Amino acid sequence: MNQHSSPSPAVTEAPPQLVHLLVVNLGSGRAATPTGYEETTYTFGDGPSARSYRATVAGLALWRWLQDTDRPPTRVLFACTPSAWKEKAGAVADEARHLALGWEHAEQRDLEIPRSQEQVWAMLQPLEEWIKQHGVGAGHKAVLHFDLTNAYRAIPIAQTWMALYLQRRGLVTPGVWGYGAFEPGKQETPFLDLAHLLSLADWAEAVASFRDRFDTAGLTRLLEPLERSARRSAAVPGGPKPRNELRALLRAAHDAGEAFRAGLPLEVGLEVQTHLGKLSAAAVRDAAAELAPPHVLLAEELFQSLQPLAAPATAKGDRKRQLPLDRAEIRRQLHLVERWVRAGMFDAALRALRELMVTRVLLAWGSKPGEWLRQQRRTSAEGRLHGLASRPAPRPLSPSEARLAKLWNHVRERRNPLAHAGMEENEVKLPGTRQALEEDLLPAFRALDSDDEVWRLEGIPEPREGEGGR
Incomplete structure (x- = not known):
């Protein structure tokens, strides 16, 4: 050789x-x-x-x-x-x-x-x-x-x-x-x-994917080239710049869509806020009427679906550390969990629901902006939920506390195998997950959400080291 x-x-x-x-x-x-x-x-x-x-x-x-x-x-x-x-x-x-x-x-x-x-x-x-x-x-x-x-x-x-x-x-x-x-x-x-008529099937498929699974990829792939072409045609040297509201909407759809597919509720909100924070439905409608007239109604629907997901406006830099925790944030994240369920993304729904329960405890404790996202603070809230759900119970529980303990255990039992990619001895049972979320877990959370007292977990100790767990 x-x-x-x-x-x-x-x-x-x-x-x-x-x-x-x-x-x-x-x-x-x-x-x-x-x-x-x-x-x-x-x-x-x-x-x-x-x-x-x-x-x-x-x-x-x-x-x-x-x-x-x-x-x-x-x-x-x-x-x-x-x-x-x-x-x-x-x-x-x-x-x-x-x-x-x-x-x-x-x-x-x-x-x-x-x-x-x-x-x-x-x-x-x-x-x-x-x-x-x-x-x-x-x-x-x-x-x-x-x-x-x-x-x-x-x-x-x-x-x-x-x-x-x-x-x-x-x-x-x-x-x-x-x-x-x-x-x-x-x-x-x-x-x-007439081959161009066949593209209507692509549009129908993209709209169905957006409505059924909140998948924005298909719509942005079809709308972005139209918007770019229209902006170039509308640009006149020395004249007014073409409107950019439709571009902002498409960027919000693209970036928030990626965060949604990754199962990140805060990033979804921040991306929508970044691109749509100062826009109104009327401005988006007018821009679509100017640049993409056949798609005005579709642009309006896209805006109306994205806008409620926006996180509160914050100063630039370290935006997550500035996010306030209030009832509106709980509702926003719950809305996202419901969308993940409708999209069939049960792993994202269960992960986000578990974190939402931790966040709800921190709201009852009165956390400052950004404080509710610190690991030590969240670990403490998780530990109290583990303590509430431990057997035997740490103390006599009220009916509401018993329901919260049951909900926490059920969410963990459903979420943990998915969070660890099924790497455990027992076979993961997926049938019935949608039904459990829609008919049991989410209704139970909504019923408990308005009761601040039960979420305070007063008198509930955190489990000893080695107990509980994520």
Whole structure:
């Protein structure tokens, strides 16, 4: 072995190759031509890059355009009934060859109108198998193009939603998605690419994620490019600067969203305060109306969801040490716990609820700003809660104290296995966690929250060293 040999060059993974697939719908057609469709000139694109092709089948014109724009389909699937294919296959093949298309790349699959959920899945499985057979594999990614020109009735809707489903599964990327807008008597027929409509599914998914899980990532990913583009367009040299309230809202959503996913109630509040502290709903609405008019209502909803989570305003620097502890802070953190439960983030909900109980004790003790976050102070409050819940009880407990002791034990029992990633001998039982939080733990906390006396834990000793614990 040559000890002085140079190291082998690093192997870089090649980007995935794009495999283009095309689905062409064929119907019966009534024109007096071999294919059943009238001949027209299909046009693609605008300006100097526009191209046109004379054809009777729009899908063949689309095939040729993809080929001429360096996106040649590896396979072309003609979706139609067996009778339509038997009647038209020869004429379609002749026209394909006339357009210099490789007919050897074409094949046919039977197609039915999806009149039931069962028929939808019956259509989807062969399409998925075809995509996997010709498009998806090691180092390959499929771009799926659709010609919907001659699709019958509900088939365009079905194919659109099926392709969106396949996209979400990571099998395809949408390509050209459109139809030839044929009008009798006109010499040219524009082929309309409607792929931009598919992005509505991304918006619907982002809104659902935000409402269901308070996940702001999808909304900010979609809104931020629109806001940046609008600000650049609105900027005029020497003129007034574009409004920045919408940008502040999106920054708040992004930063607070990250803190929310990490399960940090104070950081959520501080991020919202940083970006939205001095903004009003009216200012956000006006900025959205100026920069992103279609999304005014969405911006308002985002602001109304974030604004109640803001922590109190503090001076710059060491902000957490300046945070006051009052009833409003208890309500704010409780609201966050409820959101974590709705989002299914039970580990974050249980951790935050346990810390909220400690904080509630410190509120009853009358802690100064920042003092309630000191480790020694919180450890003392935890120790008193452990003492209250110890067995046997340190002293006769009132009914409220007994309920608080029970709540503390139940929160710990649910939270501890999750906080330690299940690293214990017993198997962690997750079913029923949501129900326990919604129907037991949170109602119990709300019932006790207004009773300052029970949270003072008077006469309750802290456990001896080695007892209690986090």
